Amino acid sequence: MENQIDTQMEQRKGRRLVLFPLPFQGHINPMLLLATILHSKGFSITIIHTNFNSLNPSNFPNFTFHSIQDGILESEASSKDVLALAKLLNTKCVEPFRDCMVKLLSDVSEETISCLISDAFFYFTQAVADSLRLPRVVLRTGGLSSFVVFDAFPLLRERGYFPIQDSQLEEPVAELPPLKVKDLPVMDNVDPDSFYEIIAGMVNESKASSGIIWNSFEELEQSELDTLRQEFPNPIFPIGPFHKYYLTSSSSSLLAQDQSSISWLDKQAPKSVIYASFGSLAALSEAQFLEIAWGLANSNQPFLWVVRPGLVRGSEWLEPLPSGFLETLNGRAHIIKWAPQLEVLAHPAVGAFWTHSGWNSTLESICEGVPMICMPCFTDQKVNAKYVSQVWKVGLQLENGSDRLEIERCIRRLMVEKEGEEIRDRISKLKEKAKFCLQQGGSSLQNLDSLVSHISKLESFVFHSQ
């Protein structure tokens, strides 16, 4: 058995994979983890990255990095319009990415490039890969559940769900139970056609790829997996949770992680702290920010709060807080700009995670058995929050956005009442399932083996067709 594994590793030596992450934190982290996983399977790794949100190669000495000039202007990068930025990246990167790929394909003398692994939202890369006769595999960094909804967009559009009408928010989406219209993964305040176009690009070019990798696991999203396996022509590999494969200290964090959060947590009672963080992209109005601050303060629980610079529209950092706010809390609060989130969630003092329901945060919380309070902002976060609260039942969703009384009530339900105990119980069981899928014979490890052998078959196709 061991000899067989050695031989397979040996065969993959000289095989290189080119990975291309979308330059946002929630996409970079899983792509770099995937690179680490595939490197451990014997592949050499090249990462192509944009100069917007550029990566630090010194954190990953085993990989080769190539930076491309994406031509994103300073004003475009700081516009905070994620949709516009994603669209721009898909047009401005075409030429530089193609040039870089051509160079890599001609440069590599001893190694075969097996395939490109691109973020699903870099949908332009399918046409480039096709023109170079290079197989493209996709990494979708969100969940399968939200992807099923994105895949249903043409049908939902045909049936008149879009653009969403305020009067219908509480109506069920009959085609996608248990979703209501308000849970559909859209973005407020953007042109619906533009949004639809990006989603269609992401879904259609994923379908056209040679396979889709998911940072999820079968036991979590089994029925969505069955649906996609029926409807999609290409193979699907749920091999997550990526961050639980290895205890790696390599960081792909774009912001410095404030370690003072850990020493502060060390001083708190077990399961007493609410960790509040809304990811790398969400933005709040000043009014919402203040409701959150008062909701946390009035809950009487200790809290660790990540206030990312730029989180509050129109503010640098904490200026909107009333003067003396922190002092009145007598050390019950610790506010930082960016946390070492994986360590925080794994800390015994953390009792709940108030999250915007980004997919990485959701999965990371499940893996540590930390129940969630969900406050989704846009796109797939709305679907994730619904699954957390209504399908897996491992958290509560704030229904009225941010209202200090509702926040206080929600925290009580989770931290003090019986309901919270039941939720905690369910997420502990889900945590065990997440653990099991990465043990010998577990579903994700089996899917990883299939992925590796699939990529190997793609190699021989390229080899013969050149």
Ligand code: UDP
């Ligand atoms: N994260 C972090 N420190 C923080 C907040 C977030 O390291 O203070 C990491 C988190 O662990 C996750 C990623 O940033 O891996 C955020 O991804 P997610 O999908 O949750 O949200 P997004 O930022 O894409 O909205």
